[in-house]
Amino acid sequence: MQVNLAADHGISENAYATVSPTATRSSSSRIMLVKKTFTGIRRALTIQSRFYHPIGIVGAPFARGQRKDGVEKGPDYIRRARLVAKLGAQGHQVKDYGDLKFEDVPNDEPLGRVKMPKTVGSANKQLADAVKTVKKNGQTCVVLGGDHSLAIGSIYGHAAARPDLCVVWVDAHADINTPLTSPTGNFHGQPVSYLLRELHSKIPVIPGFSWIKPCLSAQDIVYIGLRDLDPGEHYIIKHLGIKAFSMTEVDRLGIGRVMEEACDHLLSKGKRPIHLSYDIDAIDPSVSPATGTPVKGGLTYRESVYVAEEICRTGLLSALDVVEVNPDRGKTEEEVSSTVSAAVDVVLSCFGQLREGFHPSNYQLPEP
Numbered sequence: 001m002q003v004n005l006a007a008d009h010g011i012s013e014n015a016y017a018t019v020s021p022t023a024t025r026s027s028s029s030r031i032m033l034v035k036k037t038f039t040g041i042r043r044a045l046t047i048q049s050r051f052y053h054p055i056g057i058v059g060a061p062f063a064r065g066q067r068k069d070g071v072e073k074g075p076d077y078i079r080r081a082r083l084v085a086k087l088g089a090q091g092h093q094v095k096d097y098g099d100l101k102f103e104d105v106p107n108d109e110p111l112g113r114v115k116m117p118k119t120v121g122s123a124n125k126q127l128a129d130a131v132k133t134v135k136k137n138g139q140t141c142v143v144l145g146g147d148h149s150l151a152i153g154s155i156y157g158h159a160a161a162r163p164d165l166c167v168v169w170v171d172a173h174a175d176i177n178t179p180l181t182s183p184t185g186n187f188h189g190q191p192v193s194y195l196l197r198e199l200h201s202k203i204p205v206i207p208g209f210s211w212i213k214p215c216l217s218a219q220d221i222v223y224i225g226l227r228d229l230d231p232g233e234h235y236i237i238k239h240l241g242i243k244a245f246s247m248t249e250v251d252r253l254g255i256g257r258v259m260e261e262a263c264d265h266l267l268s269k270g271k272r273p274i275h276l277s278y279d280i281d282a283i284d285p286s287v288s289p290a291t292g293t294p295v296k297g298g299l300t301y302r303e304s305v306y307v308a309e310e311i312c313r314t315g316l317l318s319a320l321d322v323v324e325v326n327p328d329r330g331k332t333e334e335e336v337s338s339t340v341s342a343a344v345d346v347v348l349s350c351f352g353q354l355r356e357g358f359h360p361s362n363y364q365l366p367e368p
């Protein structure tokens with residue numbers, strides 16, 4: 001099944017057919033056409049209003065899932081780029097819940113190579129509760145990170161409100177190491193493994209994580225943009241048959257086919273809420289260099305926005321994480337602003353910003 005919003009709602013053929021009425025049509029078919037047109041226009045108007053979402057923004061300035069300072073400044077920089085005002089200008093009702101306050105848990109001994117488990121566990125519990133609240137309030141949730149370990153809490157909290165959700169994970173990395181396969185011990189390389197039912201038996205007991213139960217199946221997640229996997233991650237993805245579009249597939253198929261197949265995979269059995277977890281390092285470092293683990297050969301600016309546009313077009317976006325913007329990793333101010341503005345454009349495109357332009361439905365051409 002291809003998820004095509006226009007076709008889905010019957011605007012394309014109906015609305016456009018009437019623009020060029022042909023002389024050969026009988027009057028009854030003309031009446032049919034007029035009827036169809038009104039339905040088409042009415043539907044088109046409903047669609048426009050479908051694009052206006054109540055949005056809840058949660059800042060999650062968390063950096064303990066990895067070792068580089070600065071990623072906690074992400075929410076601040078993204079807000080200062082006027083994200084809330086820009087979403088408002090797109091017609092959305094936005095509630096900014098502000099930043100969560102995270103604290104280091106004392107006596108947080110490492111578990112083997114895994115660093116600060118209690119602190120990471122407790123921050124994610126806080127975030128899970130916050131996301132659950134936003135969803136219960138009927139808003140599309142936007143989490144501004146922070147490092148990608150936050151996806152544990154974000155997806156878990158989202159699933160508490162929407163158990164049938166699916167996940168689109170856009171990233172240079174798969175972040176599916178278990179604590180035992182992780183070569184670095186960093187939690188931001190592991191979040192997916194705690195969420196998957198199929199990996200439950202491979203996860204040791206970790207202090208601070210007792211509240212988490214797996215809420216996702218391997219079939220419920222699709223990766224886009226992969227290009228730096230650890231051996232354990234590659235093994236897991238192959239053995240669980242997880243749908244993954246690495247940069248090789250993006251090159252082979254083009255981003256258009258990739259998004260079509262990704263949506264088919266997740267939505268072929270029916271519509272369901274989408275959780276989009278967007279790591280800014282999915283995008284090429286020439287566009288978004290200010291991030292902790294940049295990898296060359298990433299999505300172009302255009303591909304990165306296209307992914308967001310297509311998710312928007314499904315009408316099913318229910319929660320979005322934008323993570324790993326680390327202003328301290330930019331070598332110049334330009335590097336920082338380019339990274340932040342890519343993050344902002346991803347969010348805006350998720351909520352209806354179109355490169356083809358837009359006009360309000362009541363727009364009138366000025367008379368001379």
Ligand SMILES: NC(=[NH2+])NCCC[C@H](N)C(=O)O
Nearest residue numbers: 148173177184186188189293
């Ligand atoms: N969210 C990220 N930037 N993750 C990078 C992970 C890198 C590496 N695979 C690790 O497990 O440590």
Ligand SMILES: [Mn+2]
Nearest residue numbers: 172173279281
């Ligand atoms: Mn990454």
Ligand SMILES: [Mn+2]
Nearest residue numbers: 148171175279
């Ligand atoms: Mn990531």
